[in-house]
Amino acid sequence: MSEPVIVLEQLHKAFGDTVAVDGISMSIRAGEIFGFLGANGAGKTTTMRMLCGLLKPTSGWATLAGEDTWKERARVRARFGYVAQRFSLYPDLTVTENLRFFGGACRVPRSQLDARIGALLKQTDLVKKKDAFAGSLSGGMKQLLALACSLVHDPEVLFLDEPTAGLDPVHRQQLWNLLYELGESGKTIFVTTHYMDEAERCTEIGFLHSGRLLVKDEPRALKRSFTTRLLDLHVEPVMTALSLLREVPGVLGVALRSGRVRVYAAEPERLVNEWQQAWPFPQIQWLGYEWVDPDMEDVFSAYSQGFTEILKLGTQIEAELNHG
């Protein structure tokens, strides 16, 4: 974990008048598993496509292992693998034929190709399916095959765009175990996701909002960025509580968590005191409360909904959120 392998400098992409990526600067060190978070449309895929040399940046630049991802894209391509958001292999080709094609296309020497394919099949647990058509595989196996295809030329960096979207928990687990193995073997992994449990497994997280990078840090550090404690209320019925509590002055937001109502507020202690003295909602039954530590989902909610009052933010980011 030393020198940066991916560097973005004021990377900017506009489609006509629409700004998709608005000046991202950051660097990712070799061997990191970097999780790229943000709501749909925040610019994650656009950023990733620029890093893969599939889109030309409007301004700014990015480098991968020191080479410009657009100008040197022909050379850079040999250094990374890319798993796109949707299944993008050939359904009418078998597992082995897909691997063989991408091996040839990525210029894996013929003498090494068979051994390489054998190893990847074993690693992704697809040996039994090697002669099955890719189109006949289950969603999870398709993603494992896509991963195998992106690894066929043994790249240093791996880009994955929501690789686990729509997968069952077993296959998600399997895919992440593989990503860990790859990270340990020194590969840099750049992955976008919507799953917070996955975000927690990353060594570093970047949070994107409207094309801007709000924060980039380790998951643990991000969870510590709350300035207040979070409150879980035990109330009945919860749905009525959700809509009523949202309107209470001082409450930034509410969320349903395991049957409890989680309250994000700048001064939660004051609210609890008031409520214990006089519960203002006769139609809701007060059953108790507890203090909880924020998890990644809280981090995501807070950043994506702009709860700036309860986050330790750099001044610039704060201005950005208030502005947006």
Next chain:
Amino acid sequence: MLASLHAIFSVATKEFLHIIRDRRIVILLLILPPFFTLLFGHAFEAGAIKGIPAVLQDRDQSAESTNLLSELRHNETFAWRELPAKPPVEPDLLKLGVQAMLVVPQGWGSSLREGKPTPLQLVLDGSDTNTAFSMQGAVHEAIGHLQLEARQKLLGSLPVEVQAIGQQVPEETRQQFTSLLQPWEVDAKILYNPNLKFIEFVVPGIIGLILQLLSVTLMACTITREREGGTFSQLMVTSLGRTEIVIGKVLPYLGISLLLIAMTIGVAHWHFGVQFRQPLVLALICLLFLLSSLGLGLLISAFCQTQTQAIQIAVFFLLPVFPLSGAFASLDALPQGVRMISYTFPLTHFCTAFRNINLRNADISYITGDLVFLAAATVITCAGAALLLRRNSE
């Protein structure tokens, strides 16, 4: 270089697998060429139009009209149905279920004898211009034949006195007169396709039709299929160059198209007895034509976003090509302006060149222009496709 060949080979293998995995396409490829060849070969076999349904009404019932009728019955152009002499019939072809109606008017025979021939009444269906012309021609031919016979008979039976008068006419005039009374003959010698077999003419048209249809439409789907399937981005992040993609995609289609040509030529040769001259030159013409068709397909493919669009554009482009390229009919029938458009189609140059070599046994220098055109079309379409692929990636 070796790595590049391996990369091209990978693309070609993959593309070939796509083709053979699609059963419907394979069946189409195996059945269409021989089927089209048989169909078109037999369809255009008989050059002349025969057996047009027609009605005939002899309202005269004279010796002359009987003669005319027996002459007409020999003519194969019409399948006559005869109506009774009375009553007069309205010339409603649709109701009569025919395409022509010939009426010999009352008193026609006597009008001939009196030296004031009244015309026959012919009603024709002009909706199909080709048939209308040949029907009219056939009737004229029959009448001419009849008239000639009558004239010979008349001359042979002239009384002696008339011949004596004839002797007084100057020699020169008499000879001119004799010459005019005889049918003039043409000693026709037909070169290049002596038996006037239409199949010999139409073979390049069939090959061209099949190749153009299959190669352009199949090829047009290759890149759009990658776009629709999401594999296009995946293809673009591999180390493959655009040239490698283009060559790799064209190769399997080239191989399959050559097989199609072989099948067509096989049927034309074994079934219709068509001979092929200068096979190497013909192969060169076919190869260049194929490459230009595949290039066109690729260009369409690079230009479109979906397979549906690609097919639609391919059909719109191919539609004018078939009637205007001279594949099945002579280009000479087209007006000058349209013919200029015809010469922008690769198929036109293919047919012209193929016929010059195979029918006329011409030297390759006669078709240099066509070969240059086909080669240029290949380069332009393939380069255009590669450029479009580049523009798309930005």
